[in-house]
Amino acid sequence: MSTPNTRQALSQLEAKLREEIAALPTCGLSEAAHSASLGELIDAMTRLHLADEPIYTRLTRLDAALCQLDLGLYGLCADCEAEIEPERLLCDPTEQRCCGCDDHYRHEHRHELRLNH
Template sequence: MSSNITEHELEQRLLAVAEERRQGFLHRLRELDAGLAARLHAVSPDEWADHPSLAAWPQLQPQLTLLRQADAALCQWQLGLYGLCSDCEAELEPVQLLADPCRQRCDSCEQKYQKAQHASWTL
């Protein structure tokens, strides 16, 4: 890890981004269904992205994707695996993690992942 970026800084950035994503999600959900947004407060935030009631709102998919990414990064942090590529386990650059604390893959694996995603859309 770079001496310029500490683990504490990365952790604080990750926590801040996760909270921003959660608040953005709640804001969007309140616009669509205030009652459901209120009910989600009884559920742990790390369970929001998989809440069955949200399947009825396809317009929330971008926010749900962001929540899942944040939840995965927080889980990696707790397991001591944060900063490793989820595919090849190479160490991610601290500067990349500071820019995108929810980053899951190194550049090479991300390119392969995106290529595979786009190929699955081709008929």
């Protein structure tokens, strides 16, 4: 995926996440969801104890992907720095690990992952 296409896909995901956050019941983030930077929005969700929400994880992954894109590191595995398989990035443009490292991560953290679901 080219950089403009990647940026467009991430921007669309950002707009969707902002809408979902604005619609969260009784969290008081509707205004911030539309006007705050991603970092400010992540901080606000942390202060409101929403870090366990799945949308928080999606938001932090989006922020990481955008930062990587800006730094020219997008598409590189966060663990081994190899290229992430293109099909993985097509399925999820916020993917942070290659297939091998993701399998290893899931194996090493299976107890934590089981507790979160």
